[in-house]
Amino acid sequence: MFLFCIYLLLLTFLAIVLLPLLNILANSFSDPLAVSSGQVLFWPVDFSLRGYEVALSDPQIVTGFRNSLLYTTVGTLISVTLTIALAFPLSRKGLFxxxxxxxxxxxxxxxSGGLIPTYMVVQDLGMLNSMWAMVIPQAIGVWQVVIAATYFRTMIPDELYEAAQIDGCGDLRFLWKVALPLAKPMIAVVALMYAIAQWNSYFxxxxxxxDEDLYPIQxxxxxxxILNTNGNFATDPALAMERQQLADLLKYSLIVIAxxxxxxxYPFVARYFTKGIMIGAIKG
Incomplete structure (x- = not known):
């Protein structure tokens, strides 16, 4: 009876999470008229790829998708590098x-310093309206630093560090040759956290x-x-359907694409993600 209640509770949570996703997916593959009139529930009505055709053929959306990939890749590399550079020394007991x-x-x-002071710093550094404004101000996350430092401190014993020192291994060489290869699970966790945050960032x-050419897909x-308009789209919706119908369809198609x-x-690093969360929660 207890297991039955547990499974029932888990199925309820699964339905709460899964049903909205199925509704979005079904709407993205439905006819614009069916989407606009609210006929779609969990299965596509009058199957259509019109939303994806318009989304993938529009220059603004394609450019936004490319920008998001660039910001996510560069931002994740910078963030992981700086996080490790800060976390590894903090994990060593000998650091004064x-x-x-x-x-x-x-x-x-x-x-934090606040929104206006942060904006002024970004402005004074000349990063406004550039890629660096997207990857530098939020480059280091405190929670990621805690996870990385805790991992280095608990999973890489001091005896290993001392043995490497006896063999003439310096700090940087120890980090590159010993610590980082042993910390691959933690690096995967931290990289996933930064990548998801960077990909979903729009604020x-x-x-x-x-410059609209620098806008990310989000x-x-x-x-x-918000604006509920497709006035900036290169494709003229009047050739196939009313503007409002196409706008409603594009909402769902873009959510899926993004x-x-x-x-x-996520599936490739899910187990590492769970392990990293437990490290920070239990041993932090």
Missing amino acids: GRSLVMTIVVFTMLF DALLYLR LVLRNIL SVPVLLI
């Missing part, structure tokens, strides 16, 4: 002032970007969802 530095790092998780683009999607990269990557 380690507790103070860690306290300062964690302090930034609770208190920084909303603040710092003015900001393009936001504009369509979610595909994360859905493709």
Whole structure:
């Protein structure tokens, strides 16, 4: 009886998560008229690829998708590099002032400079309306630093570090030759966290970007969802359907397109992601 209740509860949670996704997927493959009139529930009505054809043929959407891939790739590489560079020294007991530095790092998780001061810093550094405004201001996440430092401290014993020192191995060589190969699960977790955050980011683009050619796909999607218009699309919707019907269809098609990269990557690092969360929660 207890297991039955557990399975029933899990199935309820699964339905809460899965049914909206099925509704979005069904709408994206349905006829624009059926989508606009609310006929679609969990199965496509009058199967159509019109939404994907328009989305993938529009220059603004294609450019936004390319920008998001660029920001995610470059941003993840920078973030993982800086996180490891900060976390590894903080994991070594011999670092003078380690507790103070860690306290300062964690302090930034609770208190930040604020939106306006951050904007002024980005402006003074000349990063406005550039790719660097998307990857530098949020390059280091405190939670990721905690996970990385905890992993280095618990999974790489001091005896291994001392043995490497006796053999003449310096800090950088130890990090590159010993620590990083042993930390592949943690690196996968941290990289996935940064990649998902970077891919889904639109607020920084909303603040710092003015040129539409630099917009990520999430900001393009936001504009369509908020403004409810397709006036910027290169394809004229009047050739096949009314503007409103195509706009309603594009909402669902763009949601699917924007979610595909994360859905493709996540299954390969899901076990590492769970392991990394437990490391930070139990041993942090």
